[in-house]
Amino acid sequence: MTTTIAPDxxxxxxxxxxxxxxxxxxxxxxxxxxxxxxxxxxxxxxIFGVFSWLPILNSVVMSFQKTNLVAAPKxxxxxNFAYVLNxxxxxxxxxxxxxxxxxxxxxxxxxPLVVAVLMSEARRFRGLYxxxxxxxxxxxxxxxxxxxxxxxxxxxxxxxxxxxxxVGLGPFPWIQxxxxxxxxxxxAATWAGAGGTIIIYLAALTSVPAELYEAAEIDGAxxxxxxWHVTLPQLRGVLFITxxxxxxxxxxxxxxxxxxxxxxxxxxxxTILLLIYNYAFANSLGGNYxxxxxxxxxxxxxxxxxxxxxxRLTRSWSDS
Amino acid sequence: MNPYKRGLALGIAAAIGAIxxxxxxxxxxxxxxxxxxxxxxVKISVVSLLPGSEQAAIDAFNxxxxxFEAANPGITIEPQEYEWKATTFAAQLAxxxxxxxxxxxxxxxxxxxxxxxxxxxxxxxxxxxxxxKFNENILNAGKGEDGQVYAIPAKNVYGxxxxxxxxLFAKAGLDPNTAPRTWDEIRADAKKIADAVxxxxxxxxxxxxxxxxxxxxxNTYAHGGRVQTANADGTFxxxxxxxxxxxxxxxxxxxxxxxxxxxxxxMFDWSSINQAFAAGKVAMYTSGSxxxxxxxxxxxxxADMYGLGAMPQTDSPDAGVLTGGTMAAMMADATDAxxxxxxxxxxxxYLRKLVDPERATADAKTLSANKQPVGTPVLPMFNxxxxxxxxxxxxxxxxxxxxxxxxxxxxxxxxxxxxxxSRGTQEIYKLLDTVTQTVLTKKDxxxxxxxxxxxxxxxxxxxxx
Numbered sequence: 001m002t003t004t005i006a007p008d009x010x011x012x013x014x015x016x017x018x019x020x021x022x023x024x025x026x027x028x029x030x031x032x033x034x035x036x037x038x039x040x041x042x043x044x045x046x047i048f049g050v051f052s053w054l055p056i057l058n059s060v061v062m063s064f065q066k067t068n069l070v071a072a073p074k075x076x077x078x079x080n081f082a083y084v085l086n087x088x089x090x091x092x093x094x095x096x097x098x099x100x101x102x103x104x105x106x107x108x109x110x111x112p113l114v115v116a117v118l119m120s121e122a123r124r125f126r127g128l129y130x131x132x133x134x135x136x137x138x139x140x141x142x143x144x145x146x147x148x149x150x151x152x153x154x155x156x157x158x159x160x161x162x163x164x165x166x167v168g169l170g171p172f173p174w175i176q177x178x179x180x181x182x183x184x185x186x187x188a189a190t191w192a193g194a195g196g197t198i199i200i201y202l203a204a205l206t207s208v209p210a211e212l213y214e215a216a217e218i219d220g221a222x223x224x225x226x227x228w229h230v231t232l233p234q235l236r237g238v239l240f241i242t243x244x245x246x247x248x249x250x251x252x253x254x255x256x257x258x259x260x261x262x263x264x265x266x267x268x269x270x271t272i273l274l275l276i277y278n279y280a281f282a283n284s285l286g287g288n289y290x291x292x293x294x295x296x297x298x299x300x301x302x303x304x305x306x307x308x309x310x311x312r313l314t315r316s317w318s319d320s
Numbered sequence: 321m322n323p324y325k326r327g328l329a330l331g332i333a334a335a336i337g338a339i340x341x342x343x344x345x346x347x348x349x350x351x352x353x354x355x356x357x358x359x360x361x362v363k364i365s366v367v368s369l370l371p372g373s374e375q376a377a378i379d380a381f382n383x384x385x386x387x388f389e390a391a392n393p394g395i396t397i398e399p400q401e402y403e404w405k406a407t408t409f410a411a412q413l414a415x416x417x418x419x420x421x422x423x424x425x426x427x428x429x430x431x432x433x434x435x436x437x438x439x440x441x442x443x444x445x446x447x448x449x450x451x452x453k454f455n456e457n458i459l460n461a462g463k464g465e466d467g468q469v470y471a472i473p474a475k476n477v478y479g480x481x482x483x484x485x486x487x488l489f490a491k492a493g494l495d496p497n498t499a500p501r502t503w504d505e506i507r508a509d510a511k512k513i514a515d516a517v518x519x520x521x522x523x524x525x526x527x528x529x530x531x532x533x534x535x536x537x538x539n540t541y542a543h544g545g546r547v548q549t550a551n552a553d554g555t556f557x558x559x560x561x562x563x564x565x566x567x568x569x570x571x572x573x574x575x576x577x578x579x580x581x582x583x584x585x586x587m588f589d590w591s592s593i594n595q596a597f598a599a600g601k602v603a604m605y606t607s608g609s610x611x612x613x614x615x616x617x618x619x620x621x622x623a624d625m626y627g628l629g630a631m632p633q634t635d636s637p638d639a640g641v642l643t644g645g646t647m648a649a650m651m652a653d654a655t656d657a658x659x660x661x662x663x664x665x666x667x668x669x670y671l672r673k674l675v676d677p678e679r680a681t682a683d684a685k686t687l688s689a690n691k692q693p694v695g696t697p698v699l700p701m702f703n704x705x706x707x708x709x710x711x712x713x714x715x716x717x718x719x720x721x722x723x724x725x726x727x728x729x730x731x732x733x734x735x736x737x738x739x740x741x742s743r744g745t746q747e748i749y750k751l752l753d754t755v756t757q758t759v760l761t762k763k764d765x766x767x768x769x770x771x772x773x774x775x776x777x778x779x780x781x782x783x784x785x
Contacts (some may be wrong), residue, residue: 068435069414070652088777154584155519155601176586178761262407262528264587266758284409284424284530284746285431 063293080290084279084298087291092267093275096257099182100271101250107183108190109246113239115194116201117227130202137195145259148188149175152260175261178268185256185269193249197242204238205231240314247310248303272299361394362657365419366665368399370591370618377617380690387686388668395661403591404646406530406746413437413651420654421662423646426461427745429471432649433464439650442468444663450675453702457739462647470649472663474670477645477699478608479737480538481728482506482629483615488603489627492516499629499727503542506604506632507575513603514581521583523575523604524596525756529589532756533749534740535606537642539568541738544636547748548741548782556743558778560752561771564636569767573759586760594619606631608644609728612720613696623720628697629727633735640736643699674701677713684717695720697729704733744781751777 063080067073084090119129136144151159152174161171174184212230221229232239254273257263263270263278270278272295280292368381385397400419409428412418424432432438445451446469454473462471486496492513500506510522526535537547545564549557576582588596594611596602598619609628615621633639648666650659673683684694695718700707711718722729741748751774759765 068437070435070437088773156584157519158584171584173584173761176584176761178758261587264528264753264757265761267754281411281414282407282750284404284406284428285435287410287414 059293060297062289063297066290069289076290080294081298083288083291084295089267089270089275093270093272096182096269097251097253097271100186100253101247103183103186104189104246104250107186108194109243111190112194112197113201116198116205117231119198120202120205130199133198134195136192139192141192141255142259144192145188145256149260152184176265178266181261181265181268185260188260189253189256200238200242201235204235208234244307244310247306251299251303361396362661363396363398364421364658364661364665365398365400366421366669367402367419367423369401370403370614371401373401373617374620376690377692380687380692383686383690384669384683388665392664395664397665406749416651418651420658421648421650421665423475424471424649426645426647427740427742429462429647429649433470437652438470439652439654439659440468440470441472441650441659441663444659445469445472447663448667448671450671450702453675453706455700455702458645458701471647472666473645473701474648474666475646476610477643477701478610479641479643479699479732479735480606480631481609482604482606482631483597483611484604484627484629485597485600485625486627486724487625488513488517488520488600496627499627500632501629502632503571503634507571507579510575510581510604511579514579514583519583520600521602522581524582524588524593524602525572525605526588526590526593526607527753527756527760528587530746530749530753531589533752536565536568536752536756537741537749538606538631540564541640541642542631543567543634544638546638548743556782558775558782560775560778561768565771566767569755569759572756573765573767576760577763582760586757609697609699609732613693616693623724626721626724627727628725630731630735640738642740643737644740674710675706680710680713681717684714688717688719693720694718695722697725697732699732699737744778747781748778
């Protein structure tokens with residue numbers, strides 16, 4: 001996605017005729033290099049339109065059709081939406097996705113912030129810590145899931161169970177138990193994804209003016225007070241963005257449930273996106289593409305509404 | 321809210337949300353086809369081996385490809401690794417990434433034909449000199465409503481058997497030469513193995529990617545149950561909550577929660593349970609009788625440790641062995657030149673060795689020279705006499721441990737064979753995956769309630785037609 005910020009253009013005088021104002025601003029736009037900007041942007045716009053927006057539009061159309069992608073599609077009105085809303089698995093998938101989001105907020109959201117603050121306090125080896133923190137992001141997700149799957153072996157000889165056994169804990173069932181599976185997935189997802197967020201926080205932390213900390217120190221603030229009264233308020237803009245990004249990402253969690261458990265055991269990790277995938281592809285005889293696109297569309301609308309509400313609610317807090 | 325942020329919010333949500341599906345739901349790209357006239361050279365991609373196969377298996381396959389290309393100038397064969405999975409096949413078909421000649425289970429052919437997703441191979445099929453010798457029931461699975469052949473029986477017809485690890489049997493003080501013959505024996509042996517060898521599942525069943533349902537249905541048949549019945553008016557009635565399925569699940573529940581003889585890992589599909597069996601983590605499991613071939617080719621199983629017994633049958637007069645098999649098919653947009661080349665390959669690689677002594681010995685010779693399994697038990701594709709004749713042709717090359725398989729081979733023609741459920745097969749299997757997983761991972765699982773719920777869902781699927 002690209003966003004361009006409009007240049008500050010002085011408002012045309014209201015007394016001037018509208019046409020004159022338009023032609024003047026057009027001339028100004030051309031003189032200001034508007035055409036070359038457009039030419040440079042055009043390839044990207046075309047590629048983005050063809051490969052991103054066109055498929056999105058296609059999927060909107062498909063959500064009102066019944067098709068097997070071979071024979072001519074049939075219009076079915078709202079039937080796909082009705083099918084999805086009546087599917088007994090939908091409430092399970094929604095509940096599981098919310099559970100994943102809650103766990104990710106509790107485990108995955110504060111952790112990178114804590115790590116970033118600690119790292120920014122480090123006086124030596126900061127580069128090394130950054131590299132170590134970011135390393136999991138570099139590991140291809142499928143590889144990391146396969147590794148974790150191996151670590152999560154539920155037998156007493158499994159890697160994690162062996163390590164925990166040394167301190168008298170376990171063995172735990174990890175992904176082999178309906179109650180344990182989701183927290184296990186969140187743990188692996190946090191490990192895999194925290195690095196990127198840590199780097200963002202580290203960058204934001206460097207922009208916090210040093211004099212604020214000095215002033216706080218003069219006022220007798222300790223480490224905790226400095227973090228609470230200086231660091232967090234200064235980071236709130238970034239924190240709000242990472243929060244909504246995380247909520248959107250967790251609403252669309254697919255990779256972990258698909259690769260770790262394929263929605264099991266007993267549908268305990270069936271998420272909305274996995275349900276979409278299952279509608280479309282899990283049946284070897286050709287999927288219910290209409291239902292898959294209908295649920296995708298509903299999810300996109302819910303997330304859009306959520307984002308708008310979120311930004312409205314936090315507008316007054318994040319504008320500094 | 322400033323416009324930038326509103327744009328960001330809407331953009332992120334809408335774009336990411338919708339892209340999540342649209343990325344894979346675009347217009348299908350037809351498989352890369354080689355434009356060729358029937359006279360000119362043609363290239364077809366074919367199923368080679370399972371991903372991750374041993375080098376010797378790949379060498380043996382390549383030797384067969386060379387032999388074929390030498391005998392058929394103008395046809396180039398491009399081997400492609402392939403594993404049919406219920407959960408990925410539709411995506412491969414829609415995305416056009418299947419080999420030109422691919423493999424499908426018997427149960428799927430009719431619907432793929434109805435959906436016009438696979439090519440009509442009738443003209444090519446009729447050129448086979450043994451076209452009229454097939455077992456009619458088997459051939460029927462690949463015919464459309466027009467009576468024409470779209471999918472050709474190939475590779476195998478299997479009956480489900482009990483595979484066991486002889487080494488683990490010996491370790492637990494059991495006789496590796498005697499496969500368990502009843503479900504009570506399986507349960508008792510599993511307990512002994514689990515107690516004697518910690519960390520090993522005495523018995524395990526597949527639970528994922530529709531294979532859980534496949535094996536639960538096999539287990540149901542063995543207990544005399546059936547999961548659907550065809551009505552006179554053409555509709556189907558789901559009978560998932562039958563006594564056979566209940567008995568099969570109750571046995572799993574007892575083994576899991578009373579005996580604790582099923583190990584600690586419960587998420588297995590066809591390939592991962594093969595892996596666990598080969599690694600000595602699972603002592604007994606049920607699967608197609610022909611799985612030994614891929615256990616050797618992909619998982620490095622040695623003949624010494626492998627044993628095959630018959631699927632134990634209860635006293636019920638309806639008790640039977642689930643049977644199924646594999647057919648060869650092509651994408652609907654295959655050209656005539658590709659179809660002509662494909663039938664030659666299907667004849668050479670899958671079928672002629674079953675009916676022609678020269679081809680049978682040549683094939684067996686190539687495989688055994690590369691230390692690949694020859695003689696793995698399968699059911700006849702034509703008839704029993706033909707099958708027995710074939711065994712005499714290749715007997716000098718048979719290298720599978722037949723004496724470890726007598727538990728299966730002694731009764732393979734005596735037991736009642738029952739085909740897979742014919743309607744909504746894979747979807748119903750997936751419903752049963754969840755049931756099996758629940759029984760194995762939730763101690764308080766209520767079998768009756770689970771089956772009643774699954775049955776309602778299955779009936780809804782059957783009613784959709």
